[in-house]
Amino acid sequence: MNKKGKLSKRLCLLLLSAICAVASAFFAACAPETPPEDDDSISAPTYTVTFMQEGEKDIVRTVKEGESLTDIPAPVPEKGYTIAWDKTDFSSVTENITVTAVKTANVYTITYNLGVNNYATLSEKTQSATYGQAYTLLTPQYNGAAKFLGWYVAGENGKATDEKAQDGKYLWAEDIILVAAWEEWSDVVN
Numbered sequence: 001m002n003k004k005g006k007l008s009k010r011l012c013l014l015l016l017s018a019i020c021a022v023a024s025a026f027f028a029a030c031a032p033e034t035p036p037e038d039d040d041s042i043s044a045p046t047y048t049v050t051f052m053q054e055g056e057k058d059i060v061r062t063v064k065e066g067e068s069l070t071d072i073p074a075p076v077p078e079k080g081y082t083i084a085w086d087k088t089d090f091s092s093v094t095e096n097i098t099v100t101a102v103k104t105a106n107v108y109t110i111t112y113n114l115g116v117n118n119y120a121t122l123s124e125k126t127q128s129a130t131y132g133q134a135y136t137l138l139t140p141q142y143n144g145a146a147k148f149l150g151w152y153v154a155g156e157n158g159k160a161t162d163e164k165a166q167d168g169k170y171l172w173a174e175d176i177i178l179v180a181a182w183e184e185w186s187d188v189v190n
Contacts, residue, residue, distance in 0.1 A: 047093050051075075051085065053101035063093045075101045080131030080173040082106055105131045108175050112138060113154065115180040119144040129170035136167045140180060151178035 044064045051059040056076050063069045069090035075083040081103045090097070110127045114120045120142035129135040137151055152160035154177035165178050 047096050049090060049093065049097045049099060051099045051101070053083070054103075056101075063090070065094055066092055069093060078103065080106055080171070105133065106173070107131075108170065108172065110135075110137075111175070111177045112140075112151070113158070113177055113179045114140060115160070115182060117142055117144070117146055117180060117182045119146070120148075120180065120182075131170055131173060133170060134168065135170045137165060137178070142182075146182040146184050149181040149183050152181055153177070154179050 044066070046062050046064050049061045049063060049069050051061075051073055053075055059073045061069055061071055061073075072085075072088075072090065075085060077083060083101050083103050085099045086102050087097065087099045107128050107130050110129055112122055112125055112127070114122065117140075120140040122138055122140050124138060127135070127138060140148055142148060151165040153163040153165055153172075155161045158177065158179075160179035160181055165176075
């Protein structure tokens with residue numbers, strides 16, 4: 001190939017490169033603009049909401065700044081107690097948050113049934129008792145030839161069961177009915 005042919009070939013390649021560059025610029029300029037992706041995960045910080053309950057594993061949720069947390073776990077229930085989170089508003093989170101479970105002992109009602117003794121009386125027919133707390137049973141006043149044997153938990157039929165109730169800690173996680181048990185003494189009159 002002669003000098004003129006080599007020069008012509010170089011010129012063609014140079015011209016072809018220039019045409020490609022101009023075409024690329026033209027197509028880039030003519031191409032429709034694509035809006036930037038609406039991806040806040042790149043720019044928006046995230047925060048954690050940590051749910052803590054004694055004796056349970058912590059539960060951690062992640063939320064983007066300014067967003068609301070809607071996936072709120074329920075506290076683990078415990079017999080005799082109402083358990084609730086100490087915070088409940090997780091709208092527009094802007095910082096890390098620690099939430100603690102608050103345990104409150106439930107208050108139950110003891111209802112007294114004097115049973116078969118028509119001569120017995122009580123100052124009150126009901127009594128409040130807090131779960132896990134000490135309580136003292138009421139003592140009936142009675143006339144007649146009978147000895148008070150104590151209070152027994154009523155069954156579903158309302159009659160006394162073999163479960164005797166005594167002073168101490170209230171450990172029934174429900175309202176209860178107690179039925180008085182009596183022993184007749186034929187030779188004693190009160």
